[in-house]
Amino acid sequence: xxxxxxxxxxxxxxxxxxxxxxxxxxxxxxxxxxxxxxxxxxxxxxxxxxxxxxxxxxxxxxxxxxxxxxxxxxxxxxxxxxxxxxxxxxxxxxxxxxxxxxxxxxxxxxxxxxxxxxxxxxxxxxxxxxxxxxxxxxxxxxxxxxxxxxxxxxxxxxxxxxxxxxxxxxxxxxxxxxxxxxxxxxxxxxxxxxxxxxxxxxxxxxxxxxxxxxxxxxxxxxxxxxxxxxxxxxxxxxxxxxxxxxxxxxxxxxxxxxxxxxxxxxxxxxxxxxxxxxxxxxxxxxxxxxxxxxxxxxxxxxxxxxxxxxxxxxxxxxxxxxxxxxxxxxxxxxxxx
Ligand code: CTP
Ligand code: MG
Numbered sequence: 001x002x003x004x005x006x007x008x009x010x011x012x013x014x015x016x017x018x019x020x021x022x023x024x025x026x027x028x029x030x031x032x033x034x035x036x037x038x039x040x041x042x043x044x045x046x047x048x049x050x051x052x053x054x055x056x057x058x059x060x061x062x063x064x065x066x067x068x069x070x071x072x073x074x075x076x077x078x079x080x081x082x083x084x085x086x087x088x089x090x091x092x093x094x095x096x097x098x099x100x101x102x103x104x105x106x107x108x109x110x111x112x113x114x115x116x117x118x119x120x121x122x123x124x125x126x127x128x129x130x131x132x133x134x135x136x137x138x139x140x141x142x143x144x145x146x147x148x149x150x151x152x153x154x155x156x157x158x159x160x161x162x163x164x165x166x167x168x169x170x171x172x173x174x175x176x177x178x179x180x181x182x183x184x185x186x187x188x189x190x191x192x193x194x195x196x197x198x199x200x201x202x203x204x205x206x207x208x209x210x211x212x213x214x215x216x217x218x219x220x221x222x223x224x225x226x227x228x229x230x231x232x233x234x235x236x237x238x239x240x241x242x243x244x245x246x247x248x249x250x251x252x253x254x255x256x257x258x259x260x261x262x263x264x265x266x267x268x269x270x271x272x273x274x275x276x277x278x279x280x281x282x283x284x285x286x287x288x289x290x291x292x293x294x295x296x297x298x299x300x301x302x303x304x305x306x307x308x309x310x311x312x313x314x315x316x317x318x319x320x321x322x323x324x325x326x327x328x329x330x331x332x333x334x335x336x337x
Contacts, residue, residue, distance in 0.1 A: 007247075007322070009240060009243045009244065009247070009321070009322065010322055010323075013237070013239045013240050013243060013321070014237045014239055014240065015239075016239040016321075016327055016328055017237045017238045017239040017240075019328040020156075020160060020238050020239055020242065020328055021156065021238060023160065023163070023328060023332075024155075024156045024159050024160060024238075027069045027070070027159050027163055028069070028070075028159070029068055029069060029070045029072070030070060033070050036123070036124040036126065037063055037074055037124070037126065039123060039124065040074055040121045040123065040124055040126055040128065041057065041059065041074070041076070043101075043121070043123070044057065044076065044128070044130075045057050046101075047097055047098060047101045047103075048078060048094070048097070050097070051093070051094075051097050052078070052080050054080065054081065055078050055079065055080040056078070056079040056080070057076060057077075057078060057079075058076070058077045058078075058079060058138045058141075059074070059075065059076060059077075059141075060075045060076070060077050060134075060137040060138055060140075060141040061073075061074075061075030061129075061137070061141060061181075062075070062180060063075060064141050064145065065140075065141045065142075065144035065145045065148070065184075066144070066145050066148045066149075066155065067144060067148065067155065067158055067159070067162065067180070067184050069159065069162065069163070071166075073126060073127045073128060073129060074121075074126050074127070074128040074129075075128075075129050075131075075137070076128060076129070076130045076131075077130070077131050077132070077133070077134050077135075077137055077138055078094075078130060078131070078132050078133070079132075079133055079135070079138075080132065080133065082132070082133070087110075087115055087132050087133070088108075088110040088115060090132055091108045091110055091115055091116070091117050091130075091132065092108050092110070094108070094117050094130065094132075095107070095108040095117050095119075098117065098119055102122065103119045103120070103121060103122065104119060104120045104121070104122050105118070105119055105120050106118075106119040107119070114131050114134055114137075115131065115132075116129045116130055116131045117129075117130045118130075134213075135211060135212075135213035135214070135218075136213045136214075136216075136218065136290075136292050136293050138211065138213075139211045139213055139218035139292055140181075140218075140290070140291060140292055142209070142211075142222070143202065143218075143220060143291060143292075144184055144188075146202065146220075146222050146224045147188050147199060147202065147224075149224045149225070150199055150200070150224050150227045150228070150230050150231065151191070151198050151199060151230065151231035153191065153198060153231070153236075153238060153241060154187060154188065154191055154198070154199060156238050157187050157190075157191070157238065157241055157242060157245065158183065158184045158187040160238075160242055161183050161186070161187055161242075161245065162180050162183055162184070163332060164317060164331060164332055165177075165178070165180070165183055167332045167333065167334050167335070168313050168334075168335045169335055169336055169337050170309065170310055170313050171183070173301055175306070176301050176302055176303050176305070176306035177301075177302070177306050177309070177310060178286075178288075178298070178299065178301075178302070178310070179298065181298065182288050182298040182299065185260070185262050185288055185290075185291070185298065186245075186249070186260065186288065187245065188262050189260045189261065189262050189265070189266075189267075190241075190244075190245050190248060191231070191241075192262070192265040192266070193265075193266065193267075194234055194236065194241075194244075195234075196231075196233040196234045197230070197231065197234065198230075198231035198234050198236070198241075199230065199231065199265075200227060200230055200265070201262070201263075201264060201265025201266075202220040202221045202222070202224075203219070203220040203221075203262070203263050203264075203265075203291060204263075204264060204265055205220065205221035206221050207219040207220060207221065208220075208221050208222050208223050209221075209222035213292065216292065216293070218292040239321070242321060243318060243321040243322065246314050246315075246317035246318040246321065247318040249310075249311075249314040250311065250314035250315040250317075250318045251315075251318070255285065255286055255307070255311075256270075257269055257270060257271075258270065258287070259272075259273055259275060259287035259288070259289050259297075260287070260288050260289065261289040261291075262289070262291045263289060263291045263292075263294060268289075270284060270287060273287070273289070275287055275297060281300065281301075282297055282300040283300065283301075283302065283303055284297055284299070284300065285299065285302050285303065285304070285307045286299035286302045286307055286310065287299050309337075317331055
């Protein structure tokens, strides 16, 4: 009897690549979107520099890591001296400044793991999250952007996976599923593990870039223009990779044993990370190591119920790509729970 994980993908899988590429193109942000985003950053810079003239503004997340769609929000990090003031105090003051400058729905969320001010821009309607001195986010944004420049299949795959996750309602961290950031790391790790490899492990190479975030060195090889041909030996098409991605998470991944790690370009055991039991709210049922904050499990919010939902969705996706007559449509059918 053939086991499900031994199934090979359908022989005509490549015929779906053009449709998937067209969908990818349609998800990319428009010129108009990019210029509106720039205007928002300009007006924000003006507001902030009145109160904090030395503050530096960094974009992070999908508006800067090249994984952004036209629906993505704008994530901003302010780098500044805070002297004796706590981050919460600065954020409350920032919220007042932004309200006075007529930004909409301004709200300081000071109790989150990464405290932020959230607001929306009346001009563009974009929603914007602002955090303070979160240099890990600045470093991981650059890391993702650099990975994206090595092989175009990463962006294509990750856009489709993010779109699928949003349509299927499994991109909601507050409900126990996964962040967009986690999905992109799953894609990177998956391409690091293909045979032949499609992506290298930049953190395991010579360190040409270093950023110190709260005493932790975030370092890796960032001369990615030298790696343009890295994945050339692997000829897998987008459709094949998308199927293999879902098939991996549906049938191959050892949820009980393994942690995926972009940092080492492989899997490591939960044992090695001491992620074998629940600690506080970290359940460690589905483990994705943050590349720089290596104590962070990006799957920590996944619980017994949501891990089941996620695995069922991975299985559905793999079987739609395997058997459906019109997988490019069926795969992304909306499911609201
Ligand atoms: N981030 C992080 N640690 C997390 C979650 C997020 O450091 N546990 C940072 C990352 O820099 C990430 C950014 O916050 O790129 C934004 O996260 P998220 O909203 O999940 O991803 P986006 O890429 O912005 O996706 P979307 O297009 O859905 O907005
Ligand atoms: Mg975002």
